[in-house]
Amino acid sequence: MKPASIAHPIIAGIVGSLTGFASSFALLVAGLRAVGASEAEAASGLLVLCVFQGVLAIALSLRYRMPLSFAWSTPGAALLVAAHKTTGDFHAAVGAFLLCGILLLATGLWPWLARTMTRIPRPIASAMLAGILFPICLAPVQAAVQLPLLALPPILVWLVLTRLAPRWAVAAAVVVTAVVVIVSGPHISAPHLLPTLRFVVPAFDPLVLVGLGIPLYVVTMAGQNVPGFAVLRTFGYEHPPARAMLTSAGVATTVGSVFGAYALNLSAITAAMMAGPDAHPDRDRRWIATVTSGIAYLLIGLGAGAATALVSASPPILIEAVAGLALLGALIGAVTAALEDPAHRVVAIATFLVVASGIQLLNIGSAFWGLVVGGIVMVVLTIGRRRESAGASTG
Template identity: 60%
Template sequence: SIAGFATSFALVIAGLQTVGASDAQASSGLLILCVTVGITSIVFALLYRIPISIAWSTPGAALLVAAGQSHANFAAAVGAFIVCGALIVLCGLWPALGRLMTSIPKPIASAMLAGILFPICLAPVTAMIDFPLLALPIILVWLIMLRLAPRWAVPAAMLVAAIVIAVSAGGDWVHTAQLAPQLSFVLPVFDPVVIVSLGLPLFIVTMAGQNVPGFVVMSTFGYATPPRPVLVGTGVASVGGALFGGHAINLAAITAAIMASPEADPDKSRRWIATLSAGFLYLLLGLGAGVATALVAASPPILIIAVAGLAVVGALITSITGALEDPPYRITAIATFLVTASGFTLIGIGSAFWGLLVGAVFMLWLGWGRHDEEGAAGDGGY
């Protein structure tokens, strides 16, 4: 839990601020995410006695960063968050929608996620150019820990980043910041353009990037995770959390691989205690939301996104691998990736939506279902 929080909280804050949140609203968003993750983790652990790990949507936070200033109206973003949560609830209540989500070809979903992550992963390079004295210690520590203790590479880099920011900003940030976190209610605005551009892609990356892999991970460790309660529960919590600035929570994938494994407890029947403990820990970590937001606010924005970029390098590798693993789909995947990574906006709708649309068009034009035919498009594929 500590590692998960440390590796992605900066991404969450940066994402919320990118779509228009003030420092107070971003702090509230991080706090409510910790609260909803904590409560749902505790409830599921006690109800089902299996290690159901809940987390905030890290791909979703990356999507917010990638959205740029084209959606800098936080009330409209909150409306999109609510729509995303409602769609997750519908997936739990209406199995046909869940099946539709799983029918999105993996290369397209992975390519869209890779396109979202790619600009963020470029941020460490930009930070090295713009702020070399600040960025170099962070990247060096990340590289060293990547060799010695890979799991702790990003938390260590985040710790160094916090020290670097605190030292470079002086003591002023402590006096001007609101260190005690407070929930800040946001009255949502339901803007159709923002819902299509932000809400639908947020729903897709949360389902395809977290929920679906999360169920697969749990099944590989022999746990039958009940889909309806998990999807409805996390969806309802996401809707409620959105009113205070949280973007989305979901069944965890990477954390689940730890919590459901013998690493958590050799006794399979007792591994739920790990997720129960993680739930309480997230509630405690929420108390640090004000300090975390103050640190982020005191930093050059590119430096925070650079740390977030280091955190999602692994996810980028996984996404690119998934996008390109099926040769016949490669041209379709690359087209999806390029459009999504471009960051362009058309009629107010961001590139993630257009990337999916282009992927679907390529799939239809080049032959839906022909990916099983040997040599359909040669080595280049489609």
């Protein structure tokens, strides 16, 4: 293989890992802190996720010679931010992470469960995701009003680069935010910059399992794994090793949950950077990109403590603002998918409103109730249409 041909996938892998990390690590840390993690526990979760997704990308890409990449669940991190009303006990949250991992593992082991998950009506799944993302995507507006001197620089950088270099817009906004936070004066002690690993004993609170664990599994499947497979098929990989990928992600999530790793899944957005022709014209060579990305994530994980310390030293609304910028594309995609079918727009809007409201009922969060309400509305409206159709055909 020519050196030039090797360089392309290597560069794509490095860019993919840096973009994936920079665009969402702040949201991840904010989500873990929202459900009760200490700074050290959040750093542990970030470290373990980086290591596991790196190991899985390297091992499976080498085994199958396909560009198979993994990531933490960005929609899941958004759900954690919204779940601060569900629990502030990190032990209970870890129990929900463990449940999510077991469900992901079961999805890989039993094809019928995978088929069931892919049959969740798209308007409901997409509207639930949109409802989770919506409050976070409001944060840039709120931050610009509350902290204009801190929030406006990253927002302006993001806007300019969205026009000139979209791939780097979010990463640049994160860098500018880091500079703004450091210049503004918070002191970050040296011990917090080192990699850290914390074991957390899980607690199994039924309400947290239902209100956080199940929605975390649903948004991870619908928002990450299903699109991840779609990306691979789009670029010509018609038969990816679905069972191996899902079971590996499930095992990694299950094992990593007790260290704060809330959900590991297939990569979607950054996968397109490494599975497409930009990585290499030859599909059989693109696996080099994901192996490189995996190696890069192992190295990036060493900075998990520093990244967590930076987020912890920042005003929460500023971190949510940067996360909101990163999630605007995902929000647009979710809203578009939810409203695509005119026949189910009422279902989608009902689901969206319940989830976005942030209501707490029986101490169970709005994401779960959005699924319930969306399902009820769809059943009622579908039954009505079927009866009308049956009456018209009889007449």
